[in-house]
Amino acid sequence: MFTGIIESIATVRSIRRTGDNLDLTFSSPITDELSVAQSLAHNGVCLTITGITSALSPSPEANEQSSGLYTVTAMRETIERTNIGLLREGDLVNIERSMPANGRFDGHIVQGHVDTTAECIGLEDANGSYIYTFRHPFDPAMVKRGYFCADKGSVTVNGVSLTVCNPTDDTFQVNIIPFTFDNTNFQTIRPGTIVNIEFDILGKLVARMQQLG
Secondary structure (H helix, E strand, O other): OEOOOOOEEEEEEEEEEEOOEEEEEEEOOOHHHOOOOOEEEEOOEEEEEEEEOOOOOOEHHHOEOOOOEEEEEEOHHHHHHOOHHHOOOOOEEEEEEOOOOOOOOOOOOEOOOOOEEEEEEEEEEEEOEEEEEEEOOOOHHHHHOOOOOOOOOEEEEOOEEEEOEOOOOOEEEEEEOHHHHHHOHHHHOOOOOEEEEEEOHHHHHHHHHHHOO
């Protein structure tokens, strides 16, 4: 389980296809603290670390002090449902380790199970902060199962816990403060960018309870 509070940004170093799977290798400032078989959210996608390799020289262009590389594997279901298959070498990815049992909930309950992708269709400078507008697929049957955004509710965008503003059937907005912009890959999101979306688990649970009467 995650909280949507991003720990760091990782950089894609290599991508290798093995059958239907993708093996993605990253560098990050927290590689030294990771271990094989650990769960790590990448743009909100929970992936298992399958390998950690030798030290890497710091990368000035990525502004990171990394001491090594780690690899995760994404299966076909993950590739088809998320933006993992769109990643290229050099791309920046938001990462978060799973929440410790004695941790604080600074964000909201994030499972790392991405529901769908959304496209950024608007970016507005709000005099110091930024307003992003996203469009996602709309399916009435899925809405009845809790896959929707509620005004002032929570949503996860590329693994970042955010508050929903001005939702419609298939769009919503989020406000990004400078700290979040500077410390996540929101700095790379522009109109046309595809992001991962995880709707709030509370809405899904309430919808399921209603279905069961």
